Amino acid sequence: MEFQPFSQGVHPNTSEPAMEPMASESSVPKGTAFADLLLQGPEPPGLWNDLTGIFRKAFCCRGADKHFTLSVYVMSVLQGLFPILDWWKSYNLKFFRSDLMAGLTLASLSIPQSIGYATLARLDPQYGLYTSVVPPLVYAVTGTSKEIAIGPVAIVSLLLSSMIQKIVDPAVDPTYYRKMVFTVTFLTGVFQCAFGLFRLGYLVDFLSHAAIVGFMGGAAIVIGLQQLKGLLGLSHFTNRTDVISVTKAVWISVHETWHPDNVFIGCSFFMFILAMRFIGRKYKKLFWISAIAPVLSVALSTLFVYATSADKHGVKIIQKVNSGINASSVKQIDLKGDYVAECAKIALICAVIALTEAVAVGRSFSAINGYRLDGNKEMVAMGFMNIAGSLSSCYVATGSFSRTAVNFAAGCKTAVSNIIMAATVMVALELLTKLLYYTPVSILASIILSALPGLINVQEVCFLWKVDKMDFLTCMGSFLGVLFGSVEIGLSVALGVSFAKIVIQSIRSQVEILGRLQGTDIFCSINQYPVVQQTPTVLTIRIETSFLCFINASSIKEKIIGWVTDKREAFRSVILDMSNVVNMDTSGLSALEELYKELACLGIQMAMARPGWQVTHKMKLARLIDEVGERWFFLTVGEAVEACLTMKAANALECC
Template sequence: MSSLPEKPACRTPSFLVLNSPDPPAPWHELTGSVKHSLLSHGKKLGSFSKCITLASYALFPVLQWGRNYDLKMFRSDLLAGLTLASLGIPQSIGYANLAKLDPQYGLYTSFVPPLIYAVMGTSRDIAIGPVAVVSLLISSMIQKVVDPSLDPISYRKMVFTATFFAGIFQASFGLFRLGFLVDFLSHAAIVGFMAGAAIVIGLQQLKGLLGINHFTNNTDVVSVIKAVWIAVHQPLHPGNFLIGCSFLIFILITRFLGRRNRKYFWLPAIAPLLSVILSTLLVFVTKGDKHGIKTIKHVQRGLNPSSAKQLQLSGPLTGASAKIGLISAAIALAEALAVGRSFATIKGYQLDGNKEMIAMGCMNIAGSLSSCYVATGSFSRTAVNFSAGCKTTVSNIVMAITVFIALQLLTKLLYYTPITILASIILSALPGLIDLREACNIWEVDKMDFLASAGAFFGVLFGSVEIGLSVAIIISFTRIILNLIWPRIEILGRIQGTDIFCSIRQYSVAVRTQGLLITRINSCFLCFMNANYIRERILSWVIEEKDAMENAKERTRSVIIDMTNVMNIDTTGLAAIEDIHKKLASLEIQLAIANPGWQVIHKMKKAKLVDRIGRSWIFLAVPQAVEACLALKRESGHLC
């Protein structure tokens, strides 16, 4: 076998590739991520006082926008905050009931977390407090470990502990820039999960709407329907159903009117609070609580009590609490970021995802120490906040102060509030969680995404919240793994008259260069999962073309692998490239590598693979590799 000549052409591009500095170590990248999270836009560190100042501005955005805050903005925020409170107070009480907690814990969660978020968050519009999906998630998972009806104290302790872990996870995601972990819950999975959860929540509200005493703790639709079927055959007071349905219709009508005319945005916002006031007066005047109408009864008065001593950070339930906290953290972040980004896009400003995670984490850690459960951004309340003309997060402060006043002065008035009205308020908020239009759009655009959405929906509906999430994540991971195992490998051709090389399958005008096989690996990681597939695919093309070409002058003399998309490589990937090189060399075919990534060329040099392939056969771009290979072909033809 004759030795292939070394081609010295294009030394400058090869020099650039081979003499690039070593990439940063993982530890340096991690510390850089932390510094970027704490310092605005990764500014350089100066004196200690400057470092503290930069970190303060990064952690507390209020220090930046607060300098330009004026009375006109405050008027807008005051109106928005009061409107927000009128919706948030009754919703908070209802969501506490959904979370199997006493009503005051919902109000606690609408007091401390919004105050923390107001000084740390980057969204101007998001409204913080308890939400339906997280309330369902908390109750459905914790009641499998501790029954709230038999041991309410242990149940509350586990709720606060799970909230503490949720805050720790959320803050860690932001501090170490691990937000991609939340992205494993894809948009399609969230759409399906929310829709399934909305139906489950709606069915569970039949307990309050019908005034049922005994109800199932299971969240699957079969168990809930069975419990309702048994209950309706028992003696029930029709007053509960009549009050609940009447005010549900009233709330839905006000929402319809508010959507028809934006001038009446305040009408659907105040409708829940008005419903609570009117239904409470009705029960008080008629003494309905003595005739079968179920009421809230006692609500504890006063500011959030400390719950620091109730956290169970050691013991047999710590692991379960951490697991529930992690799942709650992911769902809460996914909902909050989706809501925040939607309204930030409308107003035309940028939301900092990592700072949002840190803010959410800090507010939930503080909340766990002050008798709150997991809080996040609510879509319905954020929409009201936006419509009311909020300018900054001061609207959250106004809402929190209003909740504080309610905790101090109005809790005794809630004694006669019927539970059925809380069910009506929750039911009225559920249609916003079911997005049929988006589900149809997902089906049209990507069938695999729709499969993940449907998996989450039916998993929640017929299994449990955990099963729905697990199914969605498994489907999403399966898709990722399949794409990693069988990446697209394209044969490239040149667009005539240019130096542009693209897929001959996608672009019919792209023409292959005679004597060259130019391939591109469309995978960011050449690793043990796909290295063998890539090696066999490239070599099979070479062998097929060798057998098909009868004319020796037309046979493939060079193979170019475009590694533009390959960001990293492991030892199995290096071995695959070396196998390709050896096989091609035995066939007297030259291998050329174009545009290897930073980590790729670093590892190729460490493994001495660059020397075995030939330093002059590593190129910065495909056109330079093609030029060198054509020169080799002409030289080989001349030698023949």
């Protein structure tokens, strides 16, 4: 069936547009009168309005109005900063029982993991335990997630040690190394608070999902290779993190001196932990077995070393772990030193990585329990807890996926489980640290190794290859950069590939020729929907990009001109569907103006349908609307097509 255009301007017995005299202003279809809504609307909010809006959202509570009293307003702000003031009202004994069991189970996993992650961060064991005390307590009163478990994690521990030791070697100057760790932790908290208070959470998204998958996988392998030092009982090891340097160091050390007893202890308990985890996953009611496996491994291995005096036969042990809860580290934060800029760079990377992991973990479990996690409040909470942690001998803490899964499986109801865990770790710091003297280093290596498989997501890598090859390249670039270079190289490659993807997508001419679905006022791409039909003498084009700018404006203009010149005699009007164009820069304005003039030289009228608010305002300021003519701006593509079929140019347009 042949497609019939709108009735106006079409001969009743044919599908060709009727050859009528030039339409005057009064003959414009009445539908185009609605264009006044488009051209005479208010000015869009400017940059200053956007900035002040960010501040208002940051410091004013939602739902506040002029009828609020000061006390109500203050309480609302406090509830926004401290969510515990809101949910504490409904807390009961039943919830406490669940949180108590979850907290104790969580502590049994956190204590050995925290000690292991501290060694990964090149810090003394007690600093890992410190990090499992203050940050969880602060998060419990400021965070919005019910399930997330706070403490040190492997990725952040690796980030700190790999980047800070390039500035100062912890083996040469451990005191200054700790100062830099606390300074980085403080600045990390400041960055995280800023992200949340000023609604800058989108900055975290600069690290795409694909980049994070590759980074996590590469970091997991690097962390695993680093644990060979403890597993083999080596005294000397490389400070570099790339796979070649680590493999070379292991090869040299193995040929010189290593102690098989360390390997036996580490591998035996590594298999034990994996077996307990398998049982816990297979039998959901026995989840607690996998949770207590690490602390049980520490206890049994320590008892074995003490009973057999294995430390005198080559088995490396932790030796002294300082007792007592967190000491103040306020004076160790150095914001005036020579390396403040380097500390800020490291802190920014740690802030983004820690937030990415924490928000992803929190949202995963909040979706399961059917409540919404406020990402900006989470960032503020993470920032507060790291600032407080930096003042109390803690290093960067964030949400751990493995411990959060244990917390969830243990039946936690609120963030009180973090308080229970922190209290249990405090008791351990006061009473149990002397018992850790004979704990073998290899058992800490096995605990860290047992936590790494969850960081390598092969299934997701296969999915990326299947769905999006550019995302796969981002993933592999991040993975290989971390594995064969360093953490910074891996992140840089991931960001580089991600931005290259954005640039390539922007440069590509994102335009589609549209046709009308017969019998409707719906216009679709002729390539995607072959059944649609083009309107005779009218070339309808949709610009797909949301930002018409210097990157893509010229290529889009050239592609449109190319289509017109190929079939110059076939078109008398060109309609630009700009409903997808949210904004443009001066290059975009220039491209539209040049397009209008070139079409005019060819005797072709240009019309625009539904340009965005910012786009319309900028075209007004640039007087492009006056140049094209207000009557050639429409709210819908249908109105534009109807007008083009009705009106013909009165006089031949002068060529440029």
